[in-house]
Amino acid sequence: MIVSIRNFFPEDKPLVDQVVRDAWIELATAMPGWNELAPRLGALTANAALSEVLVAELDGEIVGAAGYVGPNQPKPDFFAPEWPMVRLMSVVPKARGHGVGQALLDECIDRAKRDSTTLIALHTTPIMEAAQHLYQRAGFGVVRNLPDMFGVPYVLMTRLF
Template structure:
């Protein structure tokens, strides 16, 4: 079940986000800094719409949808809505949670009448990146590395 974030969800979202990224500990040059930034995920609700995935009352995933014109990193076109911080609890992987969360972001971009939606990800994201490519996202440019990990911007045309 997908629903909008509530402030009471913050602790569970941080737990899921940190569990989701734990497999990449060896990839980032400053893991404590990276996990501190991951722990700020609930703050994305201030500039975007945080969407939570629940399974039997437990939060198993989350994503932020940041709409057109909302503040976002400078390497994105300011007019583009973006998907930020898609996270799925490792114990809930393989159930389509990430796809459902991504599809909800696509619905919100269509609601906002946006012709495209964007995200940034890294080649080390060996589950997320292939899913995005299957869903029609196309690599358009490099994004700044994050603590030694290369990232790129991907865009999907809507409609």
């Protein structure tokens, strides 16, 4: 199976939005605030003009996506404005274990290096166990705990270059 990463095209919107929903739906029972989060899952493509949306294909099928938000682009206040960040990384369950998440993360890291930054950041919840392992293996460490979001704890993580 071959994983490839490419830039998002507007015509990808319906498929990418579905991939994000499919990737996150398993959290519905674990997140008390799911009903608040669910409508926000379209934010990746809705904000495509403010970031770089990456699309992951496995053997030609869209199975993942992530946002790369560059330095000084709009982002939540708990990120320093100059930090690039990974946003809403999503991989459909059937594609997990094939390197899709790693490929998306590697591409975000490459873009941060392209932008001459010294680190990249993300926020995540510990209930996303597979993502936690991926981020830790890639050299990300917890900077601090963030206020709970959608009824679950979140952490801010960074990786230095």
